[in-house]
Amino acid sequence: MFGNGVEINFRSLGLLHAMTSRANMTLRIEVSLPDGTTGFDEYSGFYISPPDQYNFKVDRRINSAGMSRSYLLSDSRGNGDINHQPFSTYDKDGDRSVDNCARNHGGGWWYNDCTYSNLNGQYNTDEFRYFSFQPFRAFKTSTMMLRLSN
Numbered sequence: 001m002f003g004n005g006v007e008i009n010f011r012s013l014g015l016l017h018a019m020t021s022r023a024n025m026t027l028r029i030e031v032s033l034p035d036g037t038t039g040f041d042e043y044s045g046f047y048i049s050p051p052d053q054y055n056f057k058v059d060r061r062i063n064s065a066g067m068s069r070s071y072l073l074s075d076s077r078g079n080g081d082i083n084h085q086p087f088s089t090y091d092k093d094g095d096r097s098v099d100n101c102a103r104n105h106g107g108g109w110w111y112n113d114c115t116y117s118n119l120n121g122q123y124n125t126d127e128f129r130y131f132s133f134q135p136f137r138a139f140k141t142s143t144m145m146l147r148l149s150n
């Protein structure tokens with residue numbers, strides 16, 4: 001069972017680091033469209049590194065429905081891949097862009113240059129994105145959850 005969703009801020013990032021460094025964790029992401037279409041992904045090896053980088057890491061997709069085979073969170077070769085990226089905010093730019101992804105795309109996230117996924121992007125815009133589900137569609141909801149791996 002997955003617990004309640006976690007709102008991402010620096011306090012919860014510290015909590016995520018503590019939780020993911022003590023045990024093998026699985027990350028589950030659920031996304032939905034206004035028409036009721038849903039999808040989910042589960043990734044093994046979810047880990048958030050210590051302050052103040054809070055790098056995102058997953059090993060591989062272990063379960064999925066309604067998602068494409070592209071833009072996996074475990075990818076790390078593309079400019080928009082978030083794996084191993086530090087958490088960036090508008091006033092703490094850790095992305096690989098010459099610009100400031102958090103300022104330009106709204107919300108804190110593990111930006112690269114800039115991103116194929118941004119579950120903290122502004123609601124009702126295409127900045128709220130998860131390309132593995134549907135590129136450039138307006139999502140209704142997204143949830144990130146974690147649980148102990150089997």
Ligand SMILES: [Ca+2]
Nearest residue numbers: 095097098099
């Ligand atoms: Ca930058």
